[in-house]
Each structure stands twice: as structure tokens, then as C-alpha cells.
Amino acid sequence: MLKYLQIYRTIIKNFGFTLRPVGTFGALGIRNLIHGATRGLDHLLYPGFRKVPIEKPVFILGNPRSGTTFMHRFLLNTDQLCAFELWEMLFPAISARKMLGGMVGHLAPFNPAQYHASAAHETSLRDVETDDAMAFLHFIDGGFRWAYYEAWDDTFGSPECMPYFDPKLEATRKKERLYKYMEACWKRNMYVKQRPHPIVKTSLFTLRAEELLQRYPDARLIYMVRDPLETIPSGTSLITRVLEQAYDMYNRAPKDRLDHYLENLYQAGCYMYQSFHDARERDAIPKENLRIVEYPRMMKELETVVEDLVDFMGLEPPKEFWDKVKIQADKQRAHTSAHKYSLEKYNLTEARIRKDLAYVYDTYKV
DSSP: OHHHHHHHHHHHHHHOOOSHHHHHHHHHHHHHHHHHHHHHHHHHHOGGGGGOOOOSOEEEESSTTSSHHHHHHHHGGGSSEEOOBHHHHHSOSHHHHHHHGGGGGGOGGGOTTTTSOTTTSOOOTTSBOOHHHHHHHHHSOSHHHHHHTGGGTSOTTSTTTGGGTOGGGSOHHHHHHHHHHHHHHHHHHHHHHTOSEEEEEOSGGGGGHHHHHHHOTTOEEEEEEOOHHHHHHHHHHHHHHHHHHHHOHHHHSOHHHHHHHHHHHHHHHHHHHHHHHHHHHTTOSOGGGEEEEEHHHHHHOHHHHHHHHHHHHTOOOOHHHHHHHHHHHHHHHTOOOOOOOOTGGGTOOHHHHHHHTHHHHHHHOO
8 A cells, every 4th residue: 555655646746636546546456355365265276386387488588669579479379388468467366367267358447558559569458468567566566666656756876766677786585575476477377378488578677687597597588679769769658658648747747857757767778778788798698598689680580580589499389380470571571660759759869879879789780
């Protein structure tokens, strides 16, 4: 309850008085009651999930809007990887899924993505989504909370901010709670869907690349990288669109607070690139655990990219998978993005992005 009150205070301070969050908090409270009860019930009804091993987990990493969602969803066609639909993240317990699976169409009030622009990022309760959302829904904490709310009053780089972005500064107890919760959810999902490996798409775990391999030495990391001139404004739009739709942020937030917030999002986006780059430069990520997929190459050479990834993950997909690869590859080669984002809207310039992230262009040739 305290976390909800803190978020509500931030909303009122920056956008003015509104009752809109009260309904959301109420829906989340109901969700939390169901979530807690059914997680406990799983231990009585489906104790076998606890014995499911987490072997060769696959992590799709990278800044938001780098092609992570596409790769995450497409690789599920191998029929050997396991991920969550958004409604399953709301109710990851096996007991809850058994009870609510036939009622997904009636769960719209619980949909945390209802303010996303579907043209840029199609999200429904039946779509496979980022595991970052599952962690946020459970803890109401972490990078999501900072990006949407705390960044209005905090400053990137502050002692309060950096534990969200630097795992070395995060409290050990808090970190262990996160992993134990996510692992329990992954095990439940594999148990229900009878697939041997979890595939986890999470931009925030990009900051934990080194830590992931310490915890899961056989993990496969797929790092998606795209031109920052595309990811930075597109990623900012993905976040601000939610606040714009919910609270009319561009008209209701004071100009100085809005400028401060946008600068924080830019700094966080740059840090995400830097964090992974630094880990790779100091050889903290063994080559045998890593594949890098540049966005232009994925768009033009999908067959080659996917063949390499399938071999990297040690999978044996059905023949139908390769037919889908061919169809998708032809579609991508003919694709032209209709999304155009204004740098000026976010107080950015091309020169600044190219200067601040020159190492991304030099290293990955995007």
C-alpha cells in the first residue's frame, strides 16, 4: 500500500489531482489477493513444478525498441522455448490459470498495457510480453517504477536511482527475492506448457548480463542492438505515451519538470547501452554465451540470423518453423517502417546522440 501511495503522490505532484489511479490500485489489490492465494495453492495441487530444472535459459537483452519483442515472439515458434502471455504475468500461478484461462476476455480492467500505442508495440492480454512487467506487477518496484514515476523527482545517477540500474549497488536480499520469484514463475510456466527452456525478454536484465551468467552459467544471451537514433526516441515514446494517455503529461506537467523527466529517460537509455558495452569490453561475457544481433542484419538476413541462433541455443525446431522463417524474411526485406519520432519533442538532437553513443556506432556498425 505504501508503494501505491508514493506513486499516487508523484502523479498528483506532477500532473495535478486525479482519481484515475485509484481504480487501477483497486484492481491491482484484487489481483494481488488472487495472486497470493493461488501461488500458495500451487504447492498443494501442483508440487511438481518445484522440481522443474532451469536449463539453458535464453535471455533476449537490449534497449527497448531494438527488435527484442519481435525476436522473443518469433523464437517461440521453435516449440521448445517457453514464455508468458501478458495475462499469465498477471496471474502466473498454475491454479489461477486453470481458474481464469476461460475468462481472459473479461480481464481487461487488469491490463497494464491498455495505454500503449498498438501501432508501435502491439500488446494485448494474449500477447507474449516482457518479463520486466511480471517483476513490476509483483514488487511495484525496479526500473519500471523509476522510469514511469520516480524519474520525475529523482535525478539519474543519484544514490537513490543507481541501485535500480547497477546490480552491484542493489541490496543482496532484494536481488535474491527478485530471482527467486522469477525462477518460481519460469518453473510454473515450463511445467504447464511442457517446454524445456524459458526464453526471457527483459531490457532491464541487460544491466545484469554479467550477473546472469554467474547465476546461470549455461545461459544463452541474445543481445539486440539498433541505431540509437531510432531506439532512444522510440523507447522514450513507448514510456511517455502511457503517461500521455493516462494523465495528459505534456499539457499538465510543468515545463521544468517535463524537461527534467525527459533528460532522465535519455540518461537511463544511454546507461543501458554503456552497461552492456562495458561488460563485454572487459570480457565479463564469454563468447560462447553470447550472440549479438544487429537490427539491420535481422531485417535483411533473417534466415542466416535465425539459423545461427537456433544452433547457438541447441534447438531442433520442426520443419514448419523454417517455413515461417522464409515467409517472415521475405516480409522484412520489403518492410519500411512507418514510425517517425521527433527528437525535438524529447529535447534531443542527432548530434548529441551520435556523440554520446559514438561507441555504439563504432562497435556494432548500426
